[in-house]
Amino acid sequence: MMQRRTLLLAASGLLAAPAVHAQAAWPARGSIRLIAQFPPGGLVDTVSRLMAPFMSSALGQTVLVENRAGAGGVIGTDFVAKAPADGYTLLVSHASVHVFAAATLPAMPFDPVADFTHIAHLVEAPNVLLVRAASPIQTLAQYIETARRQPVRYGSSGIGSAPHMLGAMLAGESNAANLDHVPYRGSAPALQDLMANQIESFIDPITTNVAMMRDGTLRALAVSSPQRLPAFPNLPTFAELGYGRLTSAQWLGLSAPKGLPAPITERLAALVPDILKQPALMERFSDLQTLPRNPPPVGAEFVKVIEEDRAAWTAVARRFNIVAS
Template sequence: MQIIRSMRALGISALLFATLASPLAAQTDWPNRTVRFVVPSNAGGSPDRVTRLLAERLSKRWGQPTIVENKAGATSIIGTDFVAKSPADGYTLLSTFTSFVQVPALFKRVPYDTERDLVAVTQTVAVDVLFLVRADSPYKTLQDFVAAAKTAKPPLSYGSFGNGSSFHIYGEKLAQSMGIDLTHVPYKGELPSTSDLLGGQLSSSFASVGTALPFLKEGRLRPLGVASTKRSPVVPNVPTLAELGVNMPDVVGWFGVLAPAGTPAHVIQKVAADIREILTQPDVVQTLRDQGLEPIASSPEAFQSRLQGDLAQWKKLLPEVGITPAE
């Protein structure tokens, strides 16, 4: 009888241990398969390059394949919607950029709820952006460009990575501040617009420093200004558009990682912590800064706060430059 009671007690103890251990095991076995980062723009641009750098190092850290998929289009909506509707298990993450907070102000109908369907993981970097022309262009300065634009027929053009994107806003602010007409040409990413600028299909274009830098070094592009109120440490001799008289918005471009709402908190914290560790590695810091990208590696809470502030700011800013929400 004593033996039976002892066996029952042992069985209950084992069951209790298993019950208590299950949540712990669930928190320590992620990831146990491939993790996918979705980038809502074309391959080759700065968001893609940063994501691939992180994915390579996270794969080694996690001991699991970590892949990058590009799902470009509709000012980042296509890729964002894919992640918003993915299982909230941490295996599909969104590596996005400033368009994420501009979309709700740009479109009346979006297939996901920006504030409810995705949660912040970390802001990875802050981004410097350049206003560019071809190196063989007659425009040596922004003043040259503006003088030509005042009489150009048809109007001079500029490229951006999509309607309502930050590059689009910068172009409209430039036109508005200088009293000129410019034709906006939207693309699915900054690399296609940069390629068309190099090919002579555009008069000018905006691009992040990281995307533009190889062409600056080759002498194929000329920067006329930094789309900011502060100069870039990568090209310190290039004036800001604000210095040159453009009423630039006080916003900073960023890249960051989000996850589907409902993703376990311990997964969110792990991804944020592991990315933070990578972004503080000296060689990574130098690589990013050489591309005009400043490592940030914020906490999920800090990034969530930034997203909320940016959402409100862009809803106010878009109407100021005459961009109204599309259907």
Template structure:
């Protein structure tokens, strides 16, 4: 056998063996899981599924959203924090899971900055304060008057330590009255009891309450946007009704374990920003007054730090406990 031919045969298995190795390095080459650390039906779940559908198309791989509620978002977030930083495990991060829970729960098991790679801001809806139709209040002034006049209200939220819970505390502090908080495992469960009348009021994300508001099943008293939402032009804001410091929103983003490779982070950020700018996505979000803001990964990380400085002290002072 000629020498050149023998060398070709000897090198052929080596070249062939290198092909699977290169294929394994391509990302993504298997299904991706996004954990929504709250119950189905809430804003985290809704936004997660919207972005998952777009990522699935863009990346050419199945992107599955898995609901894993518990402990104010800690259970699902902790699972992702402990996952391998290989680009296949992500979490819908948010104020409850990545600001409040670590601030009030020393046993949370993760640092919201050091133990995650924050990738992209998804956006979020404002909070709306709603009452059951049997409550006679038609605006905040009337509700506060009832609360100060001796009527003890309870308000429901999507869970202890969620933005709805914290905002209810902020509303009580600003209005100088007291309410009893009833935490639920998600906004859907809270809405059911508010509509049914077993809970008179609620501090709920607008995206979760919008259908009941439009259907006349509950009465919306105020929205936390700085200006009125285009989708609800007749709904006044807290600012309009004498509470200028109560402008805020529930927010969510996409995060993964610490140490994610920069190329994966950059690719995901680009795809999320592109997806959230699509007219069909913006129209879907606008219907619930949800605002999508474009942020780089670094900007989203700084945003979480800023929100921590605002809300963590309120949670600690109120003795909030995640459930």
């Protein structure tokens, strides 16, 4: 009798109801962790903390930013790759890991595409070449000419990072043989050494440097955006100065472990474009010169961005023999 009742319930779909209800009720179980795989104060942390309250409001549940830094973002990213695919652990994914580390590390503990549910592209930030305000170098041309005659050091957030790759491309394409890379464990210590005159220059996403550019503490020589930034109309692009290949931006996205249930994935993918249209959030992103694409790529389109960028930067890494460790 019990077996017959079970079969009848299964046929009617009633046995599946608890699982369906659990997905439909998401995120009623509790707060959501938004993993930032870099330390506080940098690009990922800044964007994560801007996004979290808007996500909380839209989902009706607390979204908590949790920093899990280390190994150039690989540790926090790997944590998410191995987390349950239940919608309660999300990642602010970053090109630094899914593109640049994938292009330069001999091996990674996860597949940058297959081991994730890539939900949506969030924002992207161009990189800037910076010197101290007191530096005698006023232009990119002077910078290159100096690096042809004598050593000029540029700091970056690490070996194989986007700033490192841009610096290598600049050195190669300008024949600036004395342009030397100095890797750091993140942007903050590199900026500290720049201000202490331990290095002559610094390449970094514009996001966390906007305030010092505006108050005159830092001088930007060029930006990697395709066109000049409206907020900095006097700042030339690398492209207009003759370095068209140095046109790139570091994107951030929203991702989750692979196998995220379709109803959760679809809800988040529909949510992101609406959140990115919020005037208060757009104003902050505009202040930081870190903006979404219009429209933001979601789902398969976001995956396409990752795969195309990885292919392009893998070619650059091979050209300049850049291998991270």
